[in-house]
Amino acid sequence: MNSFVPVPNYDPAQLKGSTIILPMVSIGNVPQLTADLLIHTFHFERVGFIDTDTVIPVSSQREDNNQIGSTTPIEVFQSKDRQWTCIQQRSPTIKEKRKSYVDHITAFASQFDQVIVLTSMDASRRLDSQINSVPFRVLGSGDYVNRSKALGIPVLEESSERIHLPGSGLSRHVYKQLEDKATVLIMFALEGDNVQDSIDFGNYIHRVLELEQITQFTPPKSWEFLFGTPFNADLYH
Numbered sequence: 001m002n003s004f005v006p007v008p009n010y011d012p013a014q015l016k017g018s019t020i021i022l023p024m025v026s027i028g029n030v031p032q033l034t035a036d037l038l039i040h041t042f043h044f045e046r047v048g049f050i051d052t053d054t055v056i057p058v059s060s061q062r063e064d065n066n067q068i069g070s071t072t073p074i075e076v077f078q079s080k081d082r083q084w085t086c087i088q089q090r091s092p093t094i095k096e097k098r099k100s101y102v103d104h105i106t107a108f109a110s111q112f113d114q115v116i117v118l119t120s121m122d123a124s125r126r127l128d129s130q131i132n133s134v135p136f137r138v139l140g141s142g143d144y145v146n147r148s149k150a151l152g153i154p155v156l157e158e159s160s161e162r163i164h165l166p167g168s169g170l171s172r173h174v175y176k177q178l179e180d181k182a183t184v185l186i187m188f189a190l191e192g193d194n195v196q197d198s199i200d201f202g203n204y205i206h207r208v209l210e211l212e213q214i215t216q217f218t219p220p221k222s223w224e225f226l227f228g229t230p231f232n233a234d235l236y237h
Helices: 027-041 095-109 143-150 171-177 195-209 221-225
Strands: 004-006 019-023 045-050 074-078 084-089 114-122 136-139 182-189
Touching: 019 027, 019 095, 027 084, 027 114, 027 182, 027 195, 045 095, 095 171, 114 171, 114 195, 136 143, 136 195, 143 182, 143 195, 171 182, 182 195
Parallel strands: 019 084, 019 114, 114 182
Antiparallel strands: 004 045, 045 074, 074 084, 136 182
16 A cells, blocks of 8 residues: 655655654644654655545645645655655544554555654543653653653553553554554643644654754744734734
């Protein structure tokens, strides 16, 4: 099942050897906001999109330097050195097509050696041990889990054999299909103004992935109209 459509002049073979960052639609859309920060701060290039009818159709003009074309619901970006590939999903999954969505996303992600799943969990449903701790957790095995633990980020507490990720959308299903190569980075959040959450999550991701040094994150132009930012008076004329 190959649903990846590359942009003109991009060779899909360049995906090989890259690590994919996979933000899941979850509470507060924190992973999507964080993906915005990563894509725009580190100047990831749009290299294609996932062709699927499992998400709500959406389109708008592009933000990257007035390039020709429009956005699609699930786009694929890559760093200039091809080390990192990042998906950005702009609309929710259609309820009746959730299984097909998981199959499409995991089929694409499975070609990568390492998968970093970003998700948020409902902070109102934390355990006592989670309330009295940092707002991050990690799930999986391997180097990124060890790096997280070295930064003081605990492994997600599991009270049973079934992984419980309230508020995280389809994250559990995606993780189960990619478990051998996936690490899940988690932030507890609530619905509302999640800009600061995405910055905090981005700082955690920046450190654990050991990305290039920056002084601050660069948000996209679309953030000018996010909840919590000053309103544009022209909208009300």
